[in-house]
Amino acid sequence: MFFKMKSLLKKISYAFYKKGQLKSHNIKLGYIFHTERLYDDRLFNQLILFCKKYKAITCAEPICTVIPPSNLQLKRELNERAFPEKEYASRIIELSQYSTIGYHGHFYLDNNPFNYNAIHCNSFNANNLTEQFENDINWFEKNQIPHNNIYAGGWWFFNENLLQLLLQYGFQFDFSFSKAPFFYNQFSNEIMNENNIPTGEVFEIGFDGEKKLTCIQNFIGMHTTSFPEDFDRNMKKLDLNIKELVGVVNAHDYDLNFDNTLRCIEFQMKFNNIKFLSFNDLIGEKPFKSIRLFSAT
Numbered sequence: 001m002f003f004k005m006k007s008l009l010k011k012i013s014y015a016f017y018k019k020g021q022l023k024s025h026n027i028k029l030g031y032i033f034h035t036e037r038l039y040d041d042r043l044f045n046q047l048i049l050f051c052k053k054y055k056a057i058t059c060a061e062p063i064c065t066v067i068p069p070s071n072l073q074l075k076r077e078l079n080e081r082a083f084p085e086k087e088y089a090s091r092i093i094e095l096s097q098y099s100t101i102g103y104h105g106h107f108y109l110d111n112n113p114f115n116y117n118a119i120h121c122n123s124f125n126a127n128n129l130t131e132q133f134e135n136d137i138n139w140f141e142k143n144q145i146p147h148n149n150i151y152a153g154g155w156w157f158f159n160e161n162l163l164q165l166l167l168q169y170g171f172q173f174d175f176s177f178s179k180a181p182f183f184y185n186q187f188s189n190e191i192m193n194e195n196n197i198p199t200g201e202v203f204e205i206g207f208d209g210e211k212k213l214t215c216i217q218n219f220i221g222m223h224t225t226s227f228p229e230d231f232d233r234n235m236k237k238l239d240l241n242i243k244e245l246v247g248v249v250n251a252h253d254y255d256l257n258f259d260n261t262l263r264c265i266e267f268q269m270k271f272n273n274i275k276f277l278s279f280n281d282l283i284g285e286k287p288f289k290s291i292r293l294f295s296a297t
Helices: 002-015 041-058 072-081 085-095 126-142 160-168 186-194 229-235 258-271
Strands: 026-035 063-066 100-105 150-153 203-206 213-215 218-221 244-252 289-292
Touching (some): 026 100, 041 085, 041 258, 063 150, 100 126, 126 160, 160 203, 160 213
Parallel strands (some): 026 244
8 A cells, every 4th residue: 555655646746747857967877787696587588688678779788797606695596496507607608698797796704605694894804705706706717708807796895805806806897886875885985985076977996006996886776666757866866966977777687677677768868868878888988086095904
């Protein structure tokens, strides 16, 4: 009853809603998936179809950052379903025909893969992080699947230790930083606040030396409701203080609403002139600020 009433109130409210409220900004968006359950036939087939439809509408490919089967939780899930690791690798390869593949990292304390052991900034072990990160990178190399030097953090976790690992292993692009309250991370928040990084500004971060990680902000989760105006309303909750906004919106493969998401994308293109870009076009947006950290803790 509550959700029906909420939907009715939205319908009434949006009947008087002025369309194109984001039009005063020049918004360039990528679409990024945190891809975690390719073993599910329905979700895998839906994701492939979505990538095709998305490209037909936007002329762009989404980014699919994937958890590799070396990940402790995914390994457990594959074993429970007797799903072959080789088949999982084949599905990533097939997905790469319709999207740009990247690496999506989830890490656990004491190698114990349950959500209550998730590594966050306030529950962190450097040895666990390094071991699990390197196992994941070795899996990509062993299976000859390029991660294209792209990273997106699970649970929005990011800190100096992870940055050091990413740079050490040649990563160049990150989609973990966000000003959205639901994607809050203490390290990311402090970096952006201390360096006056506005919403929608591309920046780079690194230590002493030439290696830098280009950071493209993750604005909000892509809306799955039947009201595309929800997207506008939530984007406006961010501090949109600059005219040129470059970033991504995100979804999981398991919470994608096929029809509502495509409808929202078409709405944004039509009424807000939002441009949806492929990865190669996104990274063409040059960083405005370069942030240098002095050492990893």
